[in-house]
Amino acid sequence: MQTQSEFTIIGGGVAGLTAAIALKKIGRDFHLFEQVKELKGIGAGFGLAANAMQALEHIGLKDEIECLGYYIDSFAILDEKGKILVNPNTHVLSEKYDQKNFAIHRADLHLYLLSKIDQTQLTLGKKALKVDQKEEFVDVLFEDGTSHRTKFLIVADGVKSPIRQQLIPDSKPRYSGYSCWRATIDNTDLKLKKGTETWGNKGRFGLTPLINDRIYWYACINGPQKNPVFKNYNIRDLQKQFSTYHRPIQEVLSFTTDDQLIWSDIIDIKPLKHFSFHNILLIGDAAHACTPNMGQGACQAIEDVAVLMNELINQKNVISAFKSFEKRRIQRTKYITDTSKLIGEIAQWENRAFIAIRNKLMKIMPAKMNQRALNKLFEQDFMK
Numbered sequence: 001m002q003t004q005s006e007f008t009i010i011g012g013g014v015a016g017l018t019a020a021i022a023l024k025k026i027g028r029d030f031h032l033f034e035q036v037k038e039l040k041g042i043g044a045g046f047g048l049a050a051n052a053m054q055a056l057e058h059i060g061l062k063d064e065i066e067c068l069g070y071y072i073d074s075f076a077i078l079d080e081k082g083k084i085l086v087n088p089n090t091h092v093l094s095e096k097y098d099q100k101n102f103a104i105h106r107a108d109l110h111l112y113l114l115s116k117i118d119q120t121q122l123t124l125g126k127k128a129l130k131v132d133q134k135e136e137f138v139d140v141l142f143e144d145g146t147s148h149r150t151k152f153l154i155v156a157d158g159v160k161s162p163i164r165q166q167l168i169p170d171s172k173p174r175y176s177g178y179s180c181w182r183a184t185i186d187n188t189d190l191k192l193k194k195g196t197e198t199w200g201n202k203g204r205f206g207l208t209p210l211i212n213d214r215i216y217w218y219a220c221i222n223g224p225q226k227n228p229v230f231k232n233y234n235i236r237d238l239q240k241q242f243s244t245y246h247r248p249i250q251e252v253l254s255f256t257t258d259d260q261l262i263w264s265d266i267i268d269i270k271p272l273k274h275f276s277f278h279n280i281l282l283i284g285d286a287a288h289a290c291t292p293n294m295g296q297g298a299c300q301a302i303e304d305v306a307v308l309m310n311e312l313i314n315q316k317n318v319i320s321a322f323k324s325f326e327k328r329r330i331q332r333t334k335y336i337t338d339t340s341k342l343i344g345e346i347a348q349w350e351n352r353a354f355i356a357i358r359n360k361l362m363k364i365m366p367a368k369m370n371q372r373a374l375n376k377l378f379e380q381d382f383m384k
């Protein structure tokens, strides 16, 4: 069988679609396979922090994506009565690095990325099951019994990636201990302008404005994995759960209908030792899925693509580019996975005594210390 494309990308999420655009920009031949039959853009919102905007600038997509985002100039953490625990100054960092933080609707981003790809280079409804890797090529085997031969394979099929689990059997997703509900709703009457996240003993509740008068909210509650009780949770259950929390949480919930709810358990993967396997490369959540507590999963996927594009331009061949990519990405993504996990564990505490101590410490912590985590994220130039 002849090689059917130089590069093949598995997965049409943020990582896969951005990688496709980057390959197109540097004039490389590729084909992308996605399991769903229609990429219509689902989900709620997410943050595109300044580091993701910097990566998008390298890829040449920043200006257009900025227009789809809502500028976030602060993101306070509150206690359940609504008192500020921490209010990191993202403004200072944005000015220093000349990049702003945005919130974007996942569907807006997906549809924009999709519009940049030639539809002839995309096949939908193809679920990759496994690979047959050889020195000179890789055969990707699909659920429908067909296969595709490629010189180089970019695996971007998310946290549950079957190809990653074939290459590293010990890389099954791990459950965080909490589940998450989210929704995007109309903001015309609510008129919320600021992003906030509330930490209390019944769970966490986050709110972020989006463009076109919308907001997205999310709620994280502790419980067993695949909890049948959670599966049937509706708005009334969430209203009860957060009944003691400050305004406007009840109002936000009352503006949401049951059919707008998206529910999933929060999972990540233990940091891997390798992303590059000769002619196969893992990127995005397939390589380093993290819990959403730093709002960095998609941001890291975009950083991956900026670094990969840079390596493909500068290295003498693709195998060296994949190896060098791994070297540049392993430590940074490990830091984010580990730190996000830790933040999630502390944020989800239920014991009132521990919470009282935590909140006191958060309030008295000098602003400089609060800034440290943000600095670590932004100060390190991931393009070096």
Ligand SMILES: Cc1cc2nc3c(=O)[nH]c(=O)nc-3n(C[C@H](O)[C@H](O)[C@H](O)COP(=O)(O)OP(=O)(O)OC[C@H]3O[C@@H](n4cnc5c(N)ncnc54)[C@H](O)[C@@H]3O)c2cc1C
Residues within 6 Å of the ligand: 010, 011, 012, 013, 014, 015, 016, 033, 034, 035, 036, 045, 046, 047, 048, 126, 127, 128, 129, 156, 157, 158, 159, 161, 162, 180, 182, 218, 264, 283, 284, 285, 286, 290, 292, 294, 295, 296, 297, 298, 299, 300, 301
């Ligand atoms: C509640 C929540 C909040 C979040 N908030 C933020 C945030 O604020 N900021 C942020 O940066 N990140 C956030 N994230 C993380 C972010 O959503 C992910 O990191 C990001 O979507 C990863 O992109 P990806 O393309 O690697 O994977 P995915 O988005 O999972 O895309 C994978 C794609 O591959 C396809 N696919 C899967 N398996 C196969 C297969 N076998 N064959 C073919 N195709 C396949 C899927 O259908 C999908 O289209 C959040 C995540 C959650 C759950």
